[in-house]
Amino acid sequence: MMNGFVLGGVSSGVGKTVATLSIIRSLADAGYDVQPAKAGPDFIDPSHHEAIAGRPSRTLDLWLEGEDGLRRNYRRGEGDICVVEGVMGLYDGDGSSTAMVAEALDLPVVLVVDAKAGMESVAATALGFENYADTIGRDIEVVGVVAQRAHGGRHEQGIRDALPDDLEYFGRIPPSDDLEIPDRHLGLEMGDEAALPTDALREAAESLRPERLAAVASEPPASETEPSTGVPADPVDATVAVASDAAFCFRYPATIERVRERADLATFSPVAGDPVPDCDGVYLPGGYPELHADDLASAGTLDELGDLASEGVPVLGECGGLMAMSRSLTTAEGERSEMAGILPADVTMHDRYQALDHVELEAIEGSLTADTGETVRGHEFHYSSADVDSDARFAFETVRGDGIDGEHDGLTEYESLGTYAHVHPESGAFDRFLERVEPPRK
Template identity: 80%
Template sequence: MKGFVLGGVSSGVGKTVATLAIVRALEDAGYDVQPAKAGPDFIDPSHHEAVAGRPSRTLDLWLCGEDGLRRNYHRGEGDVCVVEGVMGLYDGDGSSTAMVAEALGLPVVLVVDAKAGMESVAATALGFREYADAIGRDVEVAGIVAQRAHGGRHEQGIRDALPEDLAYFGRIPPNPDLEIPDRHLGLHMGEEAELPTAALREAAETLAAEQLAAVAREAAPPSTAAEPGPASGRTTGRVAVASDSAFCFRYPATIERLRERAEVVSFSPVAGDPVPDCDGVYLPGGYPELHAAELEAAGTLSALGERASDGLPVLGECGGLMAMSQSLTTADGDRHEMAAIVPADVTMHDRYQALDHVELEATCDGLTADAGERLRGHEFHYSRADVDGDARFAFETVRGDGIDGDHDGLLEYESVGTYVHVHAESGAFDRFLDRVAR
């Protein structure tokens, strides 16, 4: 599958809107588009899926490794893959957009804010292209998309200023309807704030779809097709996955891996669904703080707490950890009872409490790793967990904050709750499946 990477000159330049407009332009031109996201984000991919109609692939070198990143890319389907970058093109020591583009061998289309510039837009693009050579990165900046650019003289001035070997792929016109509302953790999810179809189509019409398709290139293949993990065969396990507006941060590859190796059933704690008959439960991240009153009233979490105390393994990540706690206090100061599986009380804060790529080392054999093994993941949360004095942890933090700055993975019964999101390429979910299927 051919593809290209959409890099930005900075965060906030409008990469997500440009990505959605490009996906729409390519599909209107008859191409079958596979969206993808460089970095560990869950929110931008939800917007990709709303427009493209298929899950967006997660491409992060820190989470997946180079081979895992390439495997995940090649699991996509379609004619053209559009990879939205993270932050600015060269930003990030664990997995920058430039690093992802280099690992895949894909060209970069640069999104430049043209709101108040013409020649300066070209100078910026030229600088980004030359910087790759200066730092020894094999990254090709093929051309630009001018974000917030008007037509007429403004657009022509940008075209004329670009050197011949930097292509002009079109513009995204300034339009208040092309703004996605945000909140803590980032933008609203795609199903909550879809861009108006008419505005997106208008933006798509100002892009050179055929020229964008022509710049796409075949991505580098993995050196091996093998997946990581202690076992690769199908298990006899049945895994219940929480899935609703409170538990919506799931990598497509994670659900794929679970379905490949076990029977998967979904349930909604917000709706009060009963805990399914299963061998293990996965509580992904999301927004339990926005549904704390509903979760408390529904009764599913309290029932899950009882099942966990009887030995049902529960794996919770970030929002899942919050739901596994004894209580959750919202930013408004309202306290709500949660599942009471792990000995912690969680409080929301106005500022984020952690944001980084993370590495953990297991201190004992557990649900997702054996003693001494290391897991790489990502953390981004506005809550803080205050743990009881006798709390036990599954991991020490090698990089990142974890739960208390030094540890992550609260242990209780056969369950573990962590602030860290991990990808299926880490092997963590294979460990989980092997343990719950015993």
């Protein structure tokens, strides 16, 4: 069982991802087998974790997974020690804050503090974050700090001297232009596009104390209701085709694991024009179809998907998948491309994000991921909007979140479903999808 700790930031933009990657590098170079993880529903930061650690990063989100699901997903990781990168500031977020994840897993918190313009104030900030847990009744332990953008010499020593005895100094990340990850809409560029140089990370990690970080890590409690190896389920006699390329890259490792556990999985690239594999259902994850709209429109795979959907093959699309299932996709610059034409909608990109939140959906009618009356929890973050036909059918009402039109999500046509919500397999939605795509036994 892995010990672990959580890297919590004092705010968004404090440099948690760079600190996380530097710590992963430092621990690995010290001989530890590291499992990365991310608190919150992000896809981009985990891609950078994987580029450095060499294994997929686990997603840890209370809203998406529930407490037991969170613990199960943690335990599916591998390695000696788990480094959990937080989301936003330590206490920010009502659905699943970093502090809530640390509390659910009973893991210590190492605070990432921007020390660019402070010494004693770094200690004051850390002490305030430590004491605030008691103020709000949150059972977490802040055990020390990593000083981001801190110089050596007097600057570093001043930070160390100012820290109270119960807050340990775990080292610093020096300021460096080589530790900047390019960004675009939805966040940073993906790890396979802009992985930080190993030499720069090793140089940044020289001032870290990996043995002390490993020493404060602790083991989370087991899930109370299910085996730690995952939720048992019967196999389904079905093959699921999963789109996997630069346009469809937002998928949780646990989702792919779940499909493989219960069904046969085949991958294909719509951007490359791959034919859709012989299958009983198709999963189109989110990603960046807007950056590859011309290739998608000309490659022919989306046309084939449209034909298959009209013949009754179930297609499930999340966010970018929904966009690809629409009639058309128009970029923020006004360039229009034809998509699969499965759903009665036209999608337009915008310069500003249109939705960002944890979501809860209640099923109006049975669909690929829920029975009538069931609720599904997920996450939405998108820069596009969908203009839907007046007679379009929705599968869900939005209890929380914006969905497609502010009140509904889940456009449904034929046996297919397109939604702006990303869901985790611990929600049960993918199990229902797998069971629905299984062909009837003869």
